[in-house]
Amino acid sequence: MKINGRAVEGEVEPRLLLADFIRDNAGLTGTHLGCEHGVCGACTVQLDGHPVRSCLIFAVQAHGHQVATVEGMAPSDSSLNTLQQAFHECHALQCGFCTPGILMTMDAFLREEPDPTPERIRSALGGNLCRCTGYQNIITAVRLAADRLNC
């Protein structure tokens, strides 16, 4: 499979979850595992551009597909992309456990809906739980990123 454009190979048991392959085999630990049953959203990655739960897909199923994780977002080691920068500026994270999943969700959402209302952002955020920030700053950050991406 390709992760963030880089080919990653491995021979694994069919029962290995995509999330564990990303973390342990590919060494990309930005994708977090919370509930392991699809509820919390921490493990959200993009499969062929669409946000999905990597705890509910087996690694073998991603054979030949494109996976995107949070590590692929920033243009370089010393800078953030627009959405990440907006999260930083708006204090849209505290512990950061939920953040990679939220970024992967919102990155795809803004591609589909470049100019969303706060209500639409709130609804798109429904599949990601955050236990510390409170969702308000996350919504503000997504809206700020939308403004910057649109100008």
Add this chain to the structure above:
Amino acid sequence: MKPAQFEYDDPETEEEALDLLARHGDECKVLAGGQSLVPLMNFRLARPARLIDINRIDSLSYIKREDGRLVIGAMTRHTHLERAAEVAQGWPLLTEAIGWVGHAQIRNRGTIGGSVAHADPAAELPAAFTALDASFQVRSKRGSRTIGWDHFFVSEFTTALAPDELVMAVEVPALDPGSGAAFVEYARRHGDFALGGAAVTLRLGRDGHCEKATIALVSAGPAPVRASSAEQQLRGSTLDDSSIRAASVEAVKGLRPTSDLHGSTEYRIGLLRTMTERALTKAAQRARSST
């Protein structure tokens, strides 16, 4: 937790999948979107010895019209159905129902065939298909058959499918002109399974009287419930507030939804009545504006 060990096949064609099912039927499970099966496996509530992954079978993923009916391939993802313009136009009940299924990330992966085969009594699509008088095309090495909703949904998480059978497609008849439909539910948090919900369709005659009504209830029993006596009661009425209210009371008569942590039986009955009333009111407005 992590799933227990299993053997894994990912056939590319329907024939190969049916061969594998014929050989391993009893000990294997079909893996579609995995949005219900994998959580069960992660918790080891399900430990199938073998998975037959049908995600590579492209021929099972389609939405088409055939003789006026809508035919949806089993591997069609929820998102695909949710966004299909022809579905929103001709079968808006499905579009409305699907918006309530989980979250976008779940709908990107979950499939229509998986939703009906899983047969969760709290799921939206089985009830919507029940209100629409849908049937299910299933196939095995032994042959093909089409099963109506009334025979397909047997009980909680139980359908009429034999272990070697695969759901191939769902067939949904067209709504008659002058019809209106609505799906309404209540859940604690957006994306949760429904505590109670109703899927209804109504057809108005030229004189403004109701000619046909279908009412299917979510989370009302072990399988989707059709409220047939309430449907009958609505026929010939003008769908005014009082006939809608009376039909909603009739719809929940005799129901015993299970009492649990999320709501007692009495609460759930009250909720189902309110959901039915709201769905009927909405559908009546829509039927009137379509005539």
